[in-house]
Amino acid sequence: MSDAPLISVRGEAVLEAEPEIARLSVHLQSQEPDRRAALDRLVERNQRCLELVRSYGEAIERPETGALSITPLLRHRRRDEGEIRGYQGTVWIKLTVTDFAVLGELVTRLGDQERAYVQGPEWALRRDSEVHARAAREAAREAVVRARGYAEALGCRITGLVSLSDEGVGGHVEHMQPMMAYGAAAAGAADEPEPLDLEPATQIVRAAVEARFTATQPESL
Structure with a gap:
């Protein structure tokens, strides 16, 4: 040694x-008295959101669908099936944005969607x-x-x-x-939100x- x-x-x-990138999370919800109606409304809102995202082309690197759930809403929190007062649907979409020039506009347009909740941006390399x-x-x-x-x-x-x-x-x-x-x-609202x-x-x-x-x-x- x-x-x-x-x-x-x-x-x-x-x-x-x-x-180099910004991450966004978009949560879409539906709430209807009927389970199938809640699911159909959620599918409709999800499709509308994805169409908006795709309209930005390569500015958004990849949209990813996370968890999707349909949850019964119980009256007085009882477990009796007869106490279900409706159903709530939720879907989570994750976005990676590479073009910051469109980010402000994208965030406000996503937030303007019906029953949408947007979180971000989370900046990252x-x-x-x-x-x-x-x-x-x-x-x-x-x-x-x-x-x-x-x-x-x-x-x-x-x-x-x-x-x-x-x-x-x-x-x-x-x-x-x-x-x-x-x-x-x-x-029927026609005005776009300010970026x-x-x-x-x-x-x-x-x-x-x-x-x-x-x-x-x-x-x-």
């Missing part, structure tokens, strides 16, 4: 970047974003610089790398700006590594 001195350091990097890799490289360079600084202070020099471990690379929204909207479009002015939230990407280097014997000790 080598008796060369070891220098262990931690390198860190913090980068700021503009978001893509999982394979180059920003994550760049942060990792900068963290590794910082580890080298720090190790050389310690070696210089001790009167020695770095001779080799023993190990380098990645503590993980991740990004998060530092100033998330969630927006919630409820819509109940009046029958919201949405400002993308800066993404903070952090990376950290732990490194161990061999060094020459200190001259000052």
